[in-house]
Amino acid sequence: MGLQIDIAAILANHAALAAQAPTARAAAVVKADAYGLGAATVAPALYRAGVRDFFVALVQEGRAIRPLLPPDARINVLSGHMAGADLTGLTPVLNSPEQFFRDRAMRPGQPFAIQLDSGMNRLGMEAAEWAAIRTEALAAGPAFIMSHLACADEPDHPANAAQLAAFRAMTDGCGVLRSLAATGGTLLGPDYHFDIVRPGVGLYGGQPFADARGVVTLSLRVIQTRDVRAGEMVGYGASWHAPRDCRIATVDAGYADGILRSLSGKGAHLFAGDMACPIVGRVSMDLITVDVTALATVPDRLTLIGPHQPIDRLADIAGTIGYEVLTSLGLRYDRTYL
Ligand SMILES: *Cc1c(COP(=O)(O)O)cnc(C)c1O
Numbered sequence: 001m002g003l004q005i006d007i008a009a010i011l012a013n014h015a016a017l018a019a020q021a022p023t024a025r026a027a028a029v030v031k032a033d034a035y036g037l038g039a040a041t042v043a044p045a046l047y048r049a050g051v052r053d054f055f056v057a058l059v060q061e062g063r064a065i066r067p068l069l070p071p072d073a074r075i076n077v078l079s080g081h082m083a084g085a086d087l088t089g090l091t092p093v094l095n096s097p098e099q100f101f102r103d104r105a106m107r108p109g110q111p112f113a114i115q116l117d118s119g120m121n122r123l124g125m126e127a128a129e130w131a132a133i134r135t136e137a138l139a140a141g142p143a144f145i146m147s148h149l150a151c152a153d154e155p156d157h158p159a160n161a162a163q164l165a166a167f168r169a170m171t172d173g174c175g176v177l178r179s180l181a182a183t184g185g186t187l188l189g190p191d192y193h194f195d196i197v198r199p200g201v202g203l204y205g206g207q208p209f210a211d212a213r214g215v216v217t218l219s220l221r222v223i224q225t226r227d228v229r230a231g232e233m234v235g236y237g238a239s240w241h242a243p244r245d246c247r248i249a250t251v252d253a254g255y256a257d258g259i260l261r262s263l264s265g266k267g268a269h270l271f272a273g274d275m276a277c278p279i280v281g282r283v284s285m286d287l288i289t290v291d292v293t294a295l296a297t298v299p300d301r302l303t304l305i306g307p308h309q310p311i312d313r314l315a316d317i318a319g320t321i322g323y324e325v326l327t328s329l330g331l332r333y334d335r336t337y338l
Helices: 007-020 031-035 039-048 059-068 097-106 127-139 158-171 311-318 322-328
Strands: 002-005 053-056 074-077 091-094 113-115 216-228 246-251 269-272 275-280 288-291 301-305 334-337
Touching: 007 039, 031 039, 031 059, 031 322, 039 053, 039 059, 053 059, 059 074, 091 097, 097 127, 127 158, 301 311, 311 322
Parallel strands: 002 334, 053 074, 074 091, 091 113
Antiparallel strands: 002 216, 216 246, 216 301, 246 288, 269 275, 269 301, 275 288
């Protein structure tokens, strides 16, 4: 089974999102191992294409890519400064007064950033907390101040304008670089761009970046093919019975590889070229059964993710989002970078 990752497409997606926000610096979010695609390859490729600002969720993710990037790459850690963390060479995004005071006590003179909560109520300082430390925090020279939008994938959602107004109220006149937009916010237009945009999923070919180039192709090997008579069952729970005589191929990946079990019985397909072959029966841990009756010859590999069935299509079928499909892709695939 093979996961093909098109680095040129990631770079093209980054350039396209950067072009949406020409007055801002376009960072790259490479948390969760670059959304499952391999931060050790993706981050240096983005650096070579000119990206200098990177975001990870956790200190260990930052530690993993720090040696792979030249010193002028800025690696921002969204979880901020947790007690005991080794933040050498990293920039923590400080989310609370507690993190701010810890960081300034332990890392005086070292770079830091600030996250404010503009309404999502997930991470960042509340307006009153910020007001209380604002003078001291600005005097310490934050690299930038950021916040995050909860509903940027819904352009008409009233929370977007409300969060924008809240962010402006807290930061106008600060004289510090500001960042509000991830992929969705970048597409909301110039009001949301400020100085740094932080696209993640759009780089990797996911919604809400409708014009994204596909990045991932996932093809699975056919281990075995068999004829099944009308009325016979296939797979765990005997949830599927052949409606007629048919030919079933068993391929070599399953839910342990991030092919969600909730895809079972929902109309997902594997593709042989342009030919769609339905998944039948339940997705097992390591195996999937596919109705290949319509194929004249069964190829060595069938494609699950590709142009015919992009990550967001698969996500819709499974009842989730492209982000979860990407970050669930397991570690058992042979990865090829194009
Ligand atoms: C994950 C994340 C991003 C990137 O979001 P996408 O929707 O993937 O573009 C940006 N900023 C923060 C704070 C995040 O948590």
